[in-house]
Amino acid sequence: MRIACPFCGERDSSEFSYLGDASPKRPNFAVDSPNSPAEIEDAVFDYVYLRANVAGDMREYWYHGGGCRSWLIAERNTVTHEFKSVTAAPGAGAALAGQAGE
Amino acid sequence: MPDFTWETQSPLRKALVVGRHGAGTGAAGVTLREVRDIALVQVMARRGQAAATAKAAKKLFGVEPPTSPKAVTAKTATLIWSGADQFLAFAPHSGDEFYAKLADTFAGIASLSDQSDGRCALHISGPRARDAMAKFCALDLHDTVFPVGAAASTAIDHTNASVWRSADEAGEAVYNLLVFTSFSDSLWHMIADAALEYGLDAGHVSAVQ
Amino acid sequence: MSGYTETQPLGRTATADGRASPDRSSAANQSHRLANGGLIDRQAPLQFSFDGKSMSGFAGDTLASALVANGVKLVARSFKYHRPRGIMTAGSEEPSALVEMRTGARKEANTRATTQELYDGLVASSQNRWPSLRRDFMAVNSLLSPIFVAGFYYKTFMWPAKFWEKLYEPAIRRAAGLGETAHLPDPDHYDKAWAHCDVLVVGSGATGLSAALAAGRAGARVILCEEDSHIGGRLLSDGGEIDGMPALDWLRRVTDELASLPNVRIMARTAVFGVYDGGDFGALERVNDHVPQPAEHQVRQRLWRIATRRSVVGAGAIERPIVFPGNDRPGVMMAAAVRTYINRFAAMPGKRIAVFTNNDDGWRTVEAVVRAGGEIAAVIDPRGKVPAAYRALADRSGLRVLPGQVVDVKGGVDGVRSITVATGSSTQNIDTDCLAASGGWNPNVALSSFHRGRPTWREDIAAFVPGVSPPGMIMAGAANGDLSLDACLRTGHAAGAMAAAETGAKGKSGNAAKAADEAFAIQPLWQVKAKGKAFVDFQHDVTASDVTLAQREGFESVEHLKRYTTLGMATDQGKNSNVTGLAIMADARGRSIAETGTTIYRPPYAPVAIGALAGHHRDQNFHAWRLTPSHHWAAERGAVFVDTGLWKRAQWFPLAGETDWLQSVKREVLAVRNGVGFCDVSTLGKVDVRGADAGTFLDRVYINGFSKLAVGKARYGLMLREDGIVMDDGTTSRLAEDHYLTTTTTAKAGPVTQHLEFCRQVLWPELDVQLSSATDQWAQFSIAGPRTRDLLINLVDPSEDVSNEGFPFMGVREVMLRGGMKARLFRISFSGEMAFEIAVPARYGEAMARNIMKAGEPFGVVPYGTEALGVMRIEKGHVAGPELNGMTTASDLGLGGMASKKKDFIGRIMAGREALMAPDRQVVVGIKPVDKARRLRSGAHVVPKGAIPGPETDQGYLTSVCFSPVLDHWIALALVERGRERIGEIVRICDPLRNEDYEAEICSPVFYDPEGGRQRA
């Protein structure tokens, strides 16, 4: 199988490693967060452990460790293994992204 | 006080046996060379500094660094794309001079990492170079897909390598490889094995003319 | 492209024009060889032997065709019943004629005689028989057949279970089976390689050639794969006329044109065995199976991974048998195979051939036999009518045509002697030595179905045709149910042109070639219902009654049928039996075949040797290796190496006279503790962390802080996973305001780098941080022991101050060495001794080792290996891999106090979970044996004194053990429940694996210099 890295082009899937669902957002809690400890723990627990077992299209993290070392977000069908799109994680290419945004 | 001398050693000093190996006796199908005495610096643009980095590179090398998987040859160095916002500057070894010049040029706009000893450089050429490479490199190296100047960061035997294509004086393809130093003994054996059926001419050259 | 593979479109067709052979003598021995014709080279006679008997054939023969030419009928014994078997087919679907090829280490079992090219000196033997093929004692199994019926394993050997391993299984394995492996390492080389194209064409018959030509002319990059040694597919056997010329002439023209196209690559002897996700194909090239052994440096087989955008599958169709009693006798052959042996190989399979066919195609075999001057004993066509196209032939040749069915085949080990034909209520015997049977054609839908595509039933040809194929795949020609030559040419061409256009090729494909559109009519006949053993799956000895038995016992679904009867589970994967088996099942259930459906198709289509899958990666090349910068220096000193991950590290450096590893390690440890030693630690992962926000980044990654670390200082750090468990540890040095150098453990360098990149690119893209691996850049050595400073004074430039004041503990800076070398010097210690780590660019690694030896010579410096390193870290109570085991928290390791309370970091919140804070967790402690002579072993369990060992009393285990030369007894680190509260307690140590049981004392994990004075000296 080949995966189209937005930076490198199509590459053999063995160059990539899979992390999983890209939808959970990491909650940020400062050490002096006003939220209750239970609330904080629940939120982080969900982020770490709670995953839907999707049969169909899913947004996933993939790492092009055997290539440009970019983290990527892929839309993949978990049933057919078809990749619908592969885009760069927000910090992959930060020099360019930052420039455009700032 | 004893004398201290600092000889350099190639990571291939055991693996590389200069000469003709493998099938046949005539011209080898594959020519494999270690390129010794290299300088190599990884240049990583800082956040928001891609344009400034390109500008500084242009000033220093006379060419803009590649923004897609390509290798650009300038007078004093070859600039090889190595990932988003970064490239490798490849040049003959010159003590600390090359790194110092880059550190000066990119101060505050790009982070540098000296890889002069972190990678081992190889050249693969010859009429059967591509056949041998097909055994360990998943890239499509066809002329139309990977012409002179094309580059890639790819995995070879589960380790990272930079590959780019140049041409020799006769215009024949030369595939340049940068592999991690610690893997080079292992990869040399693998590449040599891949080439044996086509006949292998092994040797080394110096990047310093 | 050139030179990839030896391509023989037609072989050497020296005698295709019918010229007489000059070598009468070798041909004379070939009792069944035709005087003329065939695509064999009569100028090139070949000698071979089968079961020790010497025979001859010609270049262009397969082993099967040479055996046919020599009149050999019996070639194998069957899997379960040891029934005599012959050659059934002429292709890769062969279920019966499996032989052992070659001898010694190159012996290869289960080789299909029909795909093995003949070479001079070929040695083959039959298998699964004893003592000989003709007299096989195991044929008694045939008499025991009632116990070998479907499901007999499940029914017969259920009880007692313990008899399985010792009694049932060995007995069954001896009695039932195929060939035997060589039991020796394979001396040949195998390869794996990638290939890339726009259009992959599978099969080089009329369909594949048309497709390759259309796509190639259009300009697409084409790879054409053909499993046979010769390009042409059925054209080689069936002849015919294309574009007004003999098919073979057309074939030659097309192959010439394809060879002239630089964008077309023809790969003969290459079987495409699978299609995988994203349009990648697997193919096996039998590079040197057609020679006795590969020439030096040549590979035996090559596994191809072909990446393509589109594929055209012209894999043809496979003729299916009819199930009737005795249908497995040697001499019963597929009708098209008989045609192949006659037309392609000039070998006549019988002197008096009977043909049993339910379709028009079988009549082509009748025609071929007649044309070659053979005798037709009878044609049995249950449809009762001679097809229109063959009426003239039937009349002209006075054929005996019987509108009936074959109900029995009589014969012995030498094959068919006669058949019994029933027409209506009467039967008659017909003498024959070869029965050519055809039950119709199954389109080869395998590749189309490997992505769980379900073939669909087509009534008009009574066969399954491809359902939904994998993306980018076009099925064409006979593989798609278009069985006529003209349809193959037309659909192949259209598929090739379409595939090329879809990949952006702009050229013109030209027109499809044309042939007369022959008719194909069939009246399904799956099974002749008559008494006697009638085989469905010839390779696994599955009979029609096995199938109906499975139905009666409730195993009705095709997937159950397959597992219960093992139908289609042999090495041929049921290529010519699956459809027949399920048709019989459908009949037994009173359902239609379409309703009954097929089993799931899975790759590989053809057997693939493990050697080919391994390729280069075997023996010493099993995986890649990494060498340290001082590797060869250490090797020259006689170091013993150990694999740690991919690295080869010096484990110890034995001196002359040392006979035991412990002796060497003790000496190395004491040398360090009392003097000075050094060790290559370049394998530790090194990551350059740079950028304006590098400090902030590390604060978030590590449990302790780094942004306030002073330039020129190092600090030990611990990082957690998000779930609060420790991920890795190591020191980080601040080399400049915006430059940190972080080290990881050797094992975790890769995963930690990936984690750091994730943090940088996904979690905190707003930070200005750049990461790069510096592991390979530096040759780094730890120099340790009380004489370290003395050594360094000899090594560094006199201007450098390495005194305790000038270079305090945890200091870092660049220093100049004597001889003009710049180095990084870190004052960090893993051994507990005063120690420095010194780093120079890797190319100076060996020079560094030599110069350390030189500088330390007056102080008796020794190089030490990972074993001494490990001993000293255990003595010092430093945790490492065995303690950072993916289950321990920072406080389990005794490092909880490092966690900052002032900042958030990865894993902080989950580490605070109740269970991870529980007081009864297993924590790191030291263990010393009560009996000081006792050797400790890691993995041994800790239970309370007096308790009976078991899961309820288990309280932990020894993680790291060593012999402490300083204490002169064995010590250990262990994870023990509430361990820190139990210092001084005597516990019971149990090692059920080694049958050891003894008492030990829980103690502090720091066995050596607990005040830490030595490393700060």
Ligand SMILES: [Zn+2]
């Ligand atoms: Zn990439």
